Amino acid sequence: MIIDGKAVAERIRKEIAAEVEQMVQQHNLRPGLATVLVGTDPASQTYVSMKRKACAEAGIESFGHELSADSSQDYVLGVVRELNADPRVHGILVQLPLPKHIDEEAILNAISIQKDVDGFHPLNIGRLSMKGRDPLFMPCTPLGCMVLLEEVGAKFDGANAVVLGRSNIVGLPAAMMLLKRNATVSIVHSRSKDPAAMCREADILIAAVGRPHMVKGDWIKPGALVIDVGVNRIDDPSRKSGYRLVGDVDYEAAKDVAGAITPVPGGVGPMTIAMLLQNTLRAAKMTLPVNA
Ligand code: NAP
Numbered sequence: 310m311i312i313d314g315k316a317v318a319e320r321i322r323k324e325i326a327a328e329v330e331q332m333v334q335q336h337n338l339r340p341g342l343a344t345v346l347v348g349t350d351p352a353s354q355t356y357v358s359m360k361r362k363a364c365a366e367a368g369i370e371s372f373g374h375e376l377s378a379d380s381s382q383d384y385v386l387g388v389v390r391e392l393n394a395d396p397r398v399h400g401i402l403v404q405l406p407l408p409k410h411i412d413e414e415a416i417l418n419a420i421s422i423q424k425d426v427d428g429f430h431p432l433n434i435g436r437l438s439m440k441g442r443d444p445l446f447m448p449c450t451p452l453g454c455m456v457l458l459e460e461v462g463a464k465f466d467g468a469n470a471v472v473l474g475r476s477n478i479v480g481l482p483a484a485m486m487l488l489k490r491n492a493t494v495s496i497v498h499s500r501s502k503d504p505a506a507m508c509r510e511a512d513i514l515i516a517a518v519g520r521p522h523m524v525k526g527d528w529i530k531p532g533a534l535v536i537d538v539g540v541n542r543i544d545d546p547s548r549k550s551g552y553r554l555v556g557d558v559d560y561e562a563a564k565d566v567a568g569a570i571t572p573v574p575g576g577v578g579p580m581t582i583a584m585l586l587q588n589t590l591r592a593a594k595m596t597l598p599v600n601a
Contacts (some may be wrong), residue, residue, distance in 0.1 A: 310569040312536075318579035321456075323348045323514055325586045329368040330589040332593065334338065340593035341370040342400045342426065343392045347385060348378035353404045358558030360402065363582045369589055371400060376408075382411045383552065386419050393421040400589040400598060401413050405478070423595060426588035427451070429477070437485045445595070451483035453492075453580025454515055455537045463534050465490035469510050473497045473524070474517035479538055483515050504528075516557035526562025533571040535563055538577045 346357045364371040392401045401424045417429045433444040470492035474480030487494045497504045508528040517538035539557030556573030
């Protein structure tokens with residue numbers, strides 16, 4: 310089964326748009342997302358503009374803050390604090406990576422946890438990692454992976470889950486989410502001894518390493534659910550652009566073995582923005598009086 314992330318994301322975005330409209334009608338409250346972009350990195354500019362466009366389509370107001378690459382850390386902190394205090398802003402997204410002279414941790418720490426729609430605040434990550442605690446928000450890309458797994462009826466309880474990669478934005482929170490759902494979780498990273506053998510044990514496999522086609526067809530346990538987060542450019546002279554995007558999994562070989570698998574593109578990618586909108590709606594809901 311091919312997991313159509315694009316279709317799932319579109320459905321979720323429509324549901325969010327309907328809920329936003331209802332919130333405006335019933336409570337005169339329109340969710341708002343502030344984006345903070347420091348510098349002019351073209352990829353970051355593209356991501357931010359995609360997020361703002363998605364907000365507009367869902368009826369969520371967005372407030373763009375574009376700061377020059379040489380902005381001081383204090384200045385960026387000042388912007389975040391102003392946004393924390395602004396009642397029109399329910400979610401704050403600081404686009405990463407930040408320029409080298411800015412301490413990412415200090416900036417993420419400064420975001421109010423009630424507005425931490427990226428889910429990267431240490432308190433939210435800490436709660437995600439602790440038994441019996443729940444974060445207010447979870448990071449969007451791994452959350453999107455979990456939604457796709459639910460879509461195909463994944464049974465998490467007691468399943469062997471393997472996550473390839475341990476980054477703060479994808480691998481590590483994905484592993485924590487699987488653990489919260491009572492999977493038995495292994496994490497493969499660059500020092501792991503035998504990634505292939507570990508992957509072959511996986512009922513659920515999430516690959517987030519950024520290595521094109523690292524996961525071969527014979528690494529997949531027959532019937533496993535495979536979520537490919539990787540987005541890698543490889544040369545393709547047959548394309549006008551000269552390249553194409555592939556995942557961390559050798560899709561052609563894996564699709565015949567896996568029970569279900571996400572393609573690249575069109576799998577996890579579209580889910581990230583859908584989850585950001587969902588988190589922003591949730592942040593706005595949290596400001597309503599109880600029982601509203
Ligand atoms: P990252 O920060 O570079 O982390 C990569 C992880 O993979 C690290 O934990 C690294 O291990 C591990 N790794 C690298 N080479 C390995 C190897 N040969 N064997 C085993 N583990 C290895 O990357 P990221 O930000 O998590 O992103 C991962 C991929 O997902 C990228 O292709 C990225 O473009 C994509 N991505 C997609 C979305 C989306 O679709 N919305 C969002 C975010 C990222 P160490 O920790 O030991 O170095």
